[in-house]
Amino acid sequence: MPKISHKGQQMPASPIRKLTPYADRAKLDGKKVYHLNIGQPDIETPEGMLNAIKNIDFKVWAYTPSEGTLSYRKKLTEYYNKIGYNISPENIIVTTGGSEAITISMMACLNPGDEVIIPEPFYANYNGFACQSDIVVKPILSYIDNGFALPSIEEFEKLITPKTKAIIICNPNNPTGYLYSKEEMEALKALVLKYDLYLFSDEAYREFCYDGQSFISPMHLSGLDENVIVMDTVSKRYSACGARLGCLITKNKAVLTAGLKFAQARLSAGMVEQIAGEAAVDTPDEYFEAVNKEYTSRRNTIVNALNKMEGVYCPNPGGAFYVVAKLPIDNADNFCQWMLESFSLNNETVMMAPATGFYSTPGAGVNEVRMAYVLNNNDIEKAMICLDEALKVYPGRTVNSEAVGSFQ
Amino acid sequence: MPKISHKGQQMPASPIRKLTPYADRAKLDGKKVYHLNIGQPDIETPEGMLNAIKNIDFKVWAYTPSEGTLSYRKKLTEYYNKIGYNISPENIIVTTGGSEAITISMMACLNPGDEVIIPEPFYANYNGFACQSDIVVKPILSYIDNGFALPSIEEFEKLITPKTKAIIICNPNNPTGYLYSKEEMEALKALVLKYDLYLFSDEAYREFCYDGQSFISPMHLSGLDENVIVMDTVSKRYSACGARLGCLITKNKAVLTAGLKFAQARLSAGMVEQIAGEAAVDTPDEYFEAVNKEYTSRRNTIVNALNKMEGVYCPNPGGAFYVVAKLPIDNADNFCQWMLESFSLNNETVMMAPATGFYSTPGAGVNEVRMAYVLNNNDIEKAMICLDEALKVYPGRTVNSEAVGSFQ
Numbered sequence: 083m084p085k086i087s088h089k090g091q092q093m094p095a096s097p098i099r100k101l102t103p104y105a106d107r108a109k110l111d112g113k114k115v116y117h118l119n120i121g122q123p124d125i126e127t128p129e130g131m132l133n134a135i136k137n138i139d140f141k142v143w144a145y146t147p148s149e150g151t152l153s154y155r156k157k158l159t160e161y162y163n164k165i166g167y168n169i170s171p172e173n174i175i176v177t178t179g180g181s182e183a184i185t186i187s188m189m190a191c192l193n194p195g196d197e198v199i200i201p202e203p204f205y206a207n208y209n210g211f212a213c214q215s216d217i218v219v220k221p222i223l224s225y226i227d228n229g230f231a232l233p234s235i236e237e238f239e240k241l242i243t244p245k246t247k248a249i250i251i252c253n254p255n256n257p258t259g260y261l262y263s264k265e266e267m268e269a270l271k272a273l274v275l276k277y278d279l280y281l282f283s284d285e286a287y288r289e290f291c292y293d294g295q296s297f298i299s300p301m302h303l304s305g306l307d308e309n310v311i312v313m314d315t316v317s318k319r320y321s322a323c324g325a326r327l328g329c330l331i332t333k334n335k336a337v338l339t340a341g342l343k344f345a346q347a348r349l350s351a352g353m354v355e356q357i358a359g360e361a362a363v364d365t366p367d368e369y370f371e372a373v374n375k376e377y378t379s380r381r382n383t384i385v386n387a388l389n390k391m392e393g394v395y396c397p398n399p400g401g402a403f404y405v406v407a408k409l410p411i412d413n414a415d416n417f418c419q420w421m422l423e424s425f426s427l428n429n430e431t432v433m434m435a436p437a438t439g440f441y442s443t444p445g446a447g448v449n450e451v452r453m454a455y456v457l458n459n460n461d462i463e464k465a466m467i468c469l470d471e472a473l474k475v476y477p478g479r480t481v482n483s484e485a486v487g488s489f490q
Numbered sequence: 491m492p493k494i495s496h497k498g499q500q501m502p503a504s505p506i507r508k509l510t511p512y513a514d515r516a517k518l519d520g521k522k523v524y525h526l527n528i529g530q531p532d533i534e535t536p537e538g539m540l541n542a543i544k545n546i547d548f549k550v551w552a553y554t555p556s557e558g559t560l561s562y563r564k565k566l567t568e569y570y571n572k573i574g575y576n577i578s579p580e581n582i583i584v585t586t587g588g589s590e591a592i593t594i595s596m597m598a599c600l601n602p603g604d605e606v607i608i609p610e611p612f613y614a615n616y617n618g619f620a621c622q623s624d625i626v627v628k629p630i631l632s633y634i635d636n637g638f639a640l641p642s643i644e645e646f647e648k649l650i651t652p653k654t655k656a657i658i659i660c661n662p663n664n665p666t667g668y669l670y671s672k673e674e675m676e677a678l679k680a681l682v683l684k685y686d687l688y689l690f691s692d693e694a695y696r697e698f699c700y701d702g703q704s705f706i707s708p709m710h711l712s713g714l715d716e717n718v719i720v721m722d723t724v725s726k727r728y729s730a731c732g733a734r735l736g737c738l739i740t741k742n743k744a745v746l747t748a749g750l751k752f753a754q755a756r757l758s759a760g761m762v763e764q765i766a767g768e769a770a771v772d773t774p775d776e777y778f779e780a781v782n783k784e785y786t787s788r789r790n791t792i793v794n795a796l797n798k799m800e801g802v803y804c805p806n807p808g809g810a811f812y813v814v815a816k817l818p819i820d821n822a823d824n825f826c827q828w829m830l831e832s833f834s835l836n837n838e839t840v841m842m843a844p845a846t847g848f849y850s851t852p853g854a855g856v857n858e859v860r861m862a863y864v865l866n867n868n869d870i871e872k873a874m875i876c877l878d879e880a881l882k883v884y885p886g887r888t889v890n891s892e893a894v895g896s897f898q
Contacts, residue, residue, distance in 0.1 A: 083716040083742070084655065084688050090598040090748030099556070099754060120553075127551045135762060136544050143535040143730040145528075148507070178586050178734065181756040189622055190498040194602065210755030214597055216624070247492065280492050308491040322551040324761030326586065334491070340498030346507060347618030348589040352760055353732030354543060 093213050097206045097439020104422035105433050114430040115422070116465035118453040121256065123403065125321040125376070125456075128369055134361035135354060146353050148345040150176025150329070154356040157363045158329060165288075167301040167312075173331055175341050176351045180286050180315030180328040181207065187311045187330055188215045190340040191280050196247040198282075201233055203406060203440035203447055205256045205284065218245070221442040226408050226450065229397035230258035232266040235273055248280035249273070254287040254297070257440045257452040258406050259381075259399025261291055267298045274309050281306065284313045287402035289370055292378045295400050307333040316355075318403075320362045321373075327355040377403050380455040380462055387466035391473060393481075406437055406452050412478035414438060414451050420476060427468045434469075449480075501621050505614045505847020512830035513841050522838040523830070524873035526861040529664065531811065533729040533784070533864075536777050542769035543762060554761050556753040558584025558737070562764040565771045566737060573696075575709040575720075581739055583749050584759045588694050588723030588736040589615065595719045595738055596623045598748040599688050604655040606690075609641055611814060611848035611855055613664045613692065626653070629850040634816050634858065637805035638666035640674040643681055656688035657681070662695040662705070665848045665860040666814050667789075667807025669699055675706045682717050689714065692721045695810035697778055700786045703808050715741035724763075726811075728770045729781075735763040785811050788863040788870055795874035799881060801889075811863050814845055814855075820886035822846060822859050828884060835876045842877075857888070 098120050105115050149155070155171035162169050177183040184207075192198065194216035200208055202221040212219045220241045224230040238249070249270065254261045262270075274281045283300050291297045300310040315328035330341060381398070384405055388396035393410030411417045414436035421431050437450035455462060473479060506528050513523050557563070563579035570577050585591040592615075600606065602624035608616055610629040620627045628649045632638040646657070657678065662669045670678075682689045691708050699705045708718040723736035738749060789806070792813055796804035801818030819825045822844035829839050845858035863870060881887060 083744075084599065084686050086744045086748045087597065087599055087601045087604075089601075090745075090751070093748065093751035093755065095751055096556070096754040122553050124550065126549045132546070132549075132551070135546055138540070138543055141534045141540075142532065143540070143728075143732045145530050145731040148504070179756065185756075190494055191492065193495045193497075194624060196495075207755045207757075210751070214752065214755070216602060278492050320551075323553040324551045324758065326758065326760045336491075336494045337498075340494045340501065343498070343501035343503055343618070344622065346504040347501065347615045347622070348593075349587065349615075350732065350734065352734045352763065354762055355760065 089213050089216070094206070094209050098435050101418055101422060101433060104419055108422045108431060112429065113426050116430065116432045116457060116461055116468065118455070118457065118465060119433040119435045121318070121404065121454045121456065122323055123318065123321045123456045124458065125373055127321045128362060128365040130364055131320055131322060131358045131362045134358045138354060138357060143353060146350045146356060148350050149342055150174065150351060151356050154360050157360045161363045162331065167299070167331070169331060169333070173333055173338070175330045175338065175345050176356060177328045177330055177345070178348070178351050179326040180284065180313055180317060181211070183313035183315070183328045183330040184208070184211050184282070184284070185214065186341050186344045187282055187313060188212065188217055189344055190337050191311070192217045192247045195245060197243060197245040198248045198250055199238060199241050199246060200250045202442060203230070203257050203437055204250070205252050206439045208250060209442060219442055220246070223443060223446060224258070226395065226397060226406060229399065230255065230260040230406065232262055232269070235269050238273055242277055246277065246279060248282055250282040250284065252284040252286070254290060254399070254401025256287065256402055257404045257435070257437065259402045259404045261295055261400030262298065264298050267300060267303060271300065271303050271306055275305065279309065281310050282313060283310060286315050286318050288314070289319045290374065290377055290403060291401045292374065292381065293400060297401070301331070309334070311337060316359055316362060320365065322358070322362070325355045325358060327351065327359050377455065380459055381405070383459050383462050384453060384455050384466065387463065391470045394473070403455050404452055405455070406450050408450050409473060410480050411449050411473070411476060412480055413448055416478055417476060418451065421472055425472045425475070427471045430464065430468055432465045432468050432472070497621050497624070502614070502617050506843050509826055509830060509841060512827055516830045516839060520837065521834050524838065524840045524865060524869055524876065526863070526865065526873060527841040527843045529726070529812065529862045529864065530731055531726065531729045531864045532866065533781055535729050536770060536773040538772055539728055539730060539766045539770045542766045546762060546765060551761060554758045554764060556758050557750055558582065558759060559764050562768045565768045569771045570739065575707070575739070577739060577741070581741055581746070583738045583746065583753050584764060585736045585738055585753070586756070586759050587734040588692065588721055588725060589619070591721035591723070591736045591738040592616070592619050592690070592692070593622065594749050594752045595690055595721060596620065596625055597752055598745055599719070600625050600655045603653060605651060605653040606656045606658055607646060607649050607654060608658045610850060611638070611665050611845055612658070613660050614847045616658060617850060627850055628654070631851060631854060632666070632668070634803065634805060634814060637807065638663065638668040638814065640670055640677070643677050646681055650685055654685065654687060656690055658690040658692065660692040660694070662698060662807070662809025664695065664810055665812045665845065667810045667812045669703055669808030670706065672706050675708060675711060679708065679711050679714055683713065687717065689718050690721060691718060694723050694726050697727045698782065698785055698811060699809045700782065700789065701808060705809070709739070717742070719745060724767055724770060728773065730766070730770070733763045733766060735759065735767050785863065788867055789813070791867050791870050792861060792863050792874065795871065799878045802881070812860055813863070814858050814860050816858050818881060818888050819857050819884060820888055821856055824886055825884060826859065829880055833880045833883070835879045838872065838876055840873045840876050840880070
């Protein structure tokens with residue numbers, strides 16, 4: 083029997099999905115499970131996007147150009163220029179989800195063994211994509227106590243070696259919800275210019291900024307044209323995760339040339355999705371206003387509820403739809419599994435993602451969980467009552483001082 | 491300015507698409523271009539599949555499970571078991587096109603530096619996918635004079651080293667149209683078992699076998715459960731290239747486990763496509779009968795026309811919708827470009843794919859072109875008249891004996 087590859091063994095399983103068998107078991111046992119583990123919003127996809135699908139009128143479901151249809155790239159250009167990116171359709175390669183924007187960027191820019199610095203906790207699949215391309219992730223710790231702000235530039239510089247090729251940021255951040263400030267972005271700019279690095283900017287949650295705060299992209303900063311690659315997706319913006327439609331944006335021509343060759347190898351992105359994506363750009367502002375109002379309210383609900391629980395701490399994040407909370411527990415992996423296997427309140431329980439999967443430093447985040455506020459306020463409230471009760475009886479509960487690990 | 495990666499430089503550009511700028515120029519100049527260069531069928535997508543899209547009734551365009559929806563995998567199982575594969579839904583990972591089935595298989599099974607043997611000419615993007623994963627392609631020549639039959643097992647054995655991990659076949663073949671016989675498949679079986687290799691079976695054209703010949707998959711052969719990975723797609727079967735929906739099928743559990751982790755990293759395949767794919771399985775037999783009749787007739791048209799031209803030879807392939815023909819020319823790259831740039835008959839010309847892009851042995855196929863018979867008979871006839879005239883006046887025309895290169 084032939085062996086599988088090293089990376090076939092080393093690829094990490096999804097921390098968001100790994101407890102799914104326990105959730106399935108709980109449901110089979112008749113429990114209701116509140117899913118706060120996965121960033122699948124319950125928000126409805128804009129009607130215009132769904133109508134575009136229903137109204138398709140082609141006879142042959144054909145390939146599109148590998149870089150995406152000109153029509154869709156033109157429409158995207160409208161959207162991006164409205165938010166000040168100053169691009170043309172030639173700066174865009176349409177991808178199969180944000181995921182492919184990341185893998186193409188990595189393959190086009192980094193050699194096996196090259197290093198990429200990522201503030202942690204970070205989107206867990208960066209680990210998987212790096213593993214696919216034999217790229218080395220160098221995590222740099224951010225801390226719950228200051229809401230997971232950008233680590234200091236001095237800390238970044240400590241990690242830079244001749245192998246360092248790129249920095250990845252996700253802004254607003256998954257899993258922490260942290261929104262980088264103008265000052266933090268300017269500091270990153272100086273850093274990538276000083277060391278001639280790529281700055282990969284994952285902007286999946288761009289639309290979700292709260293409390294009147296502004297989103298700052300590296301595309302808004304001058305002098306970074308050769309360094310910045312934006313990795314974007316319609317998944318969260320339009321609650322269209324299943325569309326698998328994203329794009330890569332850069333003004334670096336060499337990256338566009340290389341990226342297009344990877345895009346050509348896989349032929350094209352989905353045709354129906356590009357038609358729907360074009361319609362999505364015309365989504366009325368009221369849609370986003372309503373969604374942001376809803377998310378702000380949910381964030382307030384979950385953050386308030388968490389901070390009222392004894393021994394729990396949760397920062398109040400400025401964007402996205404996630405929070406990372408520190409719980410008075412020995413081990414979040416065990417706790418999350420125990421919640422599904424052994425706990426229920428009124429026959430209900432809560433599924434969360436243990437934060438360890440979002441760290442690559444061993445031992446970091448061991449008493450933290452990520453929660454996605456993708457349920458309505460009423461369900462979030464019930465889930466929080468359930469979590470509060472669970473924490474009171476969990477056998478691995480720690481007193482406050484014990485919960486203070488070296489990484490908190 | 492940061493550098494792009496080695497593989498970003500080395501990735502081959504698509505041989506099918508690389509002459510596109512010349513075709514665009516010809517069209518701007520008012521010429522009609524017959525596109526025989528690309529495997530984009532003009533056949534209509536089955537109505538049931540398109541209706542499934544028009545009838546979607548979800549409100550949230552959500553992620554699906556990374557391995558594909560159970561509902562779609564069940565339906566696919568029906569299809570595959572009808573053709574004797576004896577599988578269950580657990581043997582299937584739904585992928586974004588056949589392309590992703592290939593990349594996931596390569597990543598799950600081969601390490602950087604490992605070797606894969608592929609009879610050439612072969613589907614050009616195998617080169618790109620191998621480059622992405624730092625895998626080494628070892629081509630083994632097949633010859634136009636015997637219609638591109640499977641090279642002898644002795645020739646395969648000459649190429650086997652400790653680094654050899656897999657063989658890829660595409661059956662019926664792109665670009666040659668060759669359909670492997672039962673004997674050839676049995677010989678491959680003995681070979682992969684002897685050396686404990688993976689057999690990657692690209693079956694994109696399974697449905698297109700002519701003259702009453704049968705398609706034999708390695709899934710039809712016993713004793714290969716741990717070795718075989720089928721890479722499939724709906725692209726050609728249902729003329730749905732733009733759906734980007736495929737799958738990987740194997741009975742090897744370690745490959746399924748590893749493959750699922752790569753699938754999890756990119757989250758999921760498209761949701762709408764899986765709904766459409768489910769409907770596609772119910773496409774009535776009459777659809778395929780009509781399509782096969784049409785393709786058989788087109789193949790006869792193109793093969794007859796080609797073999798009537800002076801100095802041209804084209805085998806009569808048993809499947810797919812491609813032919814590779816040998817032309818009395820110095821260099822197919824030059825010739826194909828010249829056809830677009832400098833030739834026209836009644837203001838019309840023909841776009842073909844130079845066969846060199848389908849070989850990885852330098853110099854092989856230099857006087858061969860691939861043509862996809864994806865136009866109707868009438869257009870094919872006109873294209874062949876145009877080609878015949880072009881060959882008569884092409885400045886790089888060779889006499890018959892000169893055309894006999896070392897690789898023909």
